Amino acid sequence: MTTDRRAAPRLSRRGFLGAGAAAGTAVLGLTGCSGATGGRTPLDYWHLMSGGDGILMGDMVAAVNASQQAYTAAQTVLAWGSPYYTKLAMSSVAGRAPDLAIMHHTRVAGYAPGGLLEPWDVAELERLGIGPSTQPERIWQKGQHEGQVYSIALDSHPYIMIVNTDHADAAGVLESDGTVEISSPEQLVEVGTRLAEVTGGTGLSYGFLGDGASMWRFFYTLYRQQGAEMVLTPGHPAEYDMDAAVTALTTVRSILDGRIAVQSNDLGGSIAEFVSGSTGILFTGVWETPTVEDAGIPYSAVPIPTMFSEPAAYGDSHAFVLPRQASVDPDSRRAAYEFVAAMLKSSGTWAQAGHVPAYLPVVESEEYQALPASSYADVTEILNYDPEAYFSGSGSNFQNYFAENIQTVLLGRTEPQEGMTGFIERVNSLLMQPNPAAPAA
Structure with missing residues (x-):
């Protein structure tokens, strides 16, 4: 719904x-x-x-x-x-x-x-x-x-997509139920391009500069949509799928071209441009729906589109x-x-x-x-929490470590595989260290 x-x-x-x-x-x-x-x-x-x-x-x-x-x-x-x-x-x-x-x-x-x-x-x-x-x-x-x-x-607070329904309607991408169909990375680019033609600026809003959480949420959503797992076992190297990680990062980077989305935006900037009506879609967490509601723009808030083989959305x-x-x-x-x-x-x-x-x-x-928020309540069925580790989770440094290696990827300065390799090396070093809160053996 x-x-x-x-x-x-x-x-x-x-x-x-x-x-x-x-x-x-x-x-x-x-x-x-x-x-x-x-x-x-x-x-x-x-x-x-x-x-x-x-x-x-x-x-x-x-x-x-x-x-x-x-x-x-x-x-x-x-x-x-x-x-x-x-x-x-x-x-x-x-x-x-x-x-x-x-x-x-x-x-x-x-x-x-x-x-x-x-x-x-x-x-x-x-x-x-x-x-x-x-x-x-x-x-x-x-x-x-x-x-x-x-x-x-x-509660649960997942990553979702918020649509300016007026812009989406004018671009010819609005479905009868208020959603926008995006079933592949290629369609994401197509929808973003068509919305940009309507707004006269950019089509999509996504902020990530200096914000490891925003980078991780979008990445992990697309990573898990490929059916890829990330297992963090103490004392062992991380188990992960490099191909899926590269695909996820390449997908995010494909919209950061200055036309579909601003090449280097922060979270506050992405929200501001969306609520001002400058773009047609905002990728963000559910906690931003009150901001959009208060702005008075016509919108629909929906679960993140499934762009790969499996429905999945980051959440906590x-x-x-x-x-x-x-x-x-x-x-x-x-x-x-x-x-x-x-x-x-x-x-x-x-x-x-x-x-x-x-x-x-x-x-x-x-x-x-x-309530408008009921439109994405079913996202709890596809919710994906961080891979479990003593150092992961909201408010931890885990997502900061991701940003240290991935921000330059999204800015086009390093390649996805290089950035992911650096992140996994940092994770592996932590996996070889004991949980400081655990009792001594």
């Missing part, structure tokens, strides 16, 4: 925010039924959400706190990326971690082996209405490590984890379970950030299905 804002009236983001909060409060009143006597149990909650995401997270925490009398969650917001994950690891090592924290699903492999996280009690989660039947299978499985559940996803998930503590307060631990269940059940609010809620009853609700 896709969304063309010209087609039919739909519930606005702000309208659903109010409806979601009201519905969430009604549901949440059923969950917070226990706590310490003599007052609410305090719950220390860390996360790394800022900007619009941070506002929505704060709204959700406030709604959960107001919905019951058992506990009060106090949020601590830390800087995104390495600063956050470093401080979380240090607090766990010292045994003075928060009761609850947000972590990307892809970071669990670096934290669970060393005992920095504690596993969730699945039976207790299911008592509260959360379990494998309430989340897409591949999202639930990603939260596991060696048979235990360490992270409970709040914000997830709840239990950092290791030297001494666990049973009331706080009980509150953490109840708080997570409440947050998932009210995650319609979180959908305002463009993320796809992981809690299936929310995704299946009429309120969510009325």
Whole structure:
């Protein structure tokens, strides 16, 4: 299902925010039924959400706190990326971690082996209405490590394609359902060229300068669409497909010709040119859909097109984890379970950030299905997380290492095979080093 804002009236983001909060409060009143006597149990909650995401997270925490009398969650917001994950690891090592924290699903492999996280009690989660039947299978499985559940996803946030439907219609590439058919690298070039003829400038928007995450997301999407695997096993060289990697990089580079797409754009520049109406297609993450919505341009947001043999899209998930503590307060631990269940059940609010809620009853609700974001909810079926390693995942240096070797490829200064070889050499050096968070043998 896709969304063309010209087609039919739909519930606005702000309208659903109010409806979601009201519905969430009604549901949440059923969950917070226990706590310490003599007052609410305090719950220390860390996360790394800022900007619009941070506002929505704060709204959700406030709604959960107001919905019951058992506990009060106090949020601590830390800087995104390495600063956050470093401080979380240090607090766990010292045994003075928060009761609850947000972590990307892809970071669990670096934290669970060393005992920095504690596993969730699945039976207790299911008592509260959360379990494998309430989340897409591949999202639930990603939260596991060696048979235990360490992270409970709040969402998934995949790489998608956003289309200016007016430009696409004028270029003759808009399908009746609001999508644009791009089934091969050659068709990507053709569509981009036709859109450029309409805009009078460039046809596609893609920003990557100085941004390893943007480079990796597009590359890994096209790499996985070829059915190629990347396996990172400690103590062994990386297993990967050089031919598929070269094809993926060549495909990205084919649009960076100054006509189809700007040859050297950063992420902010690509978004700015798209929302100004200067281009017809934007390749980006779902978190940019609110920016496009607020710009007021006619658009459809859809899963990334399948340009090779297999549907695939890069993605990650914000997830709840239990950092290791030297001494666990049973009331706080009980509150953490109840708080997570409440947050998932009210995650319609979180959908305002463009993320796809992981809690299936929310995704299946009429309120969510009325949102523009529902047009790419099915992307969870083709979601591909980073190859698992202690050094990979969102907010790690893994994607920076990719940028160190691949930016010059995209700029046309080095060849794809040379850039990929340099990246794999860096990865192999890390694979020969022990996980610094793992216990000594």
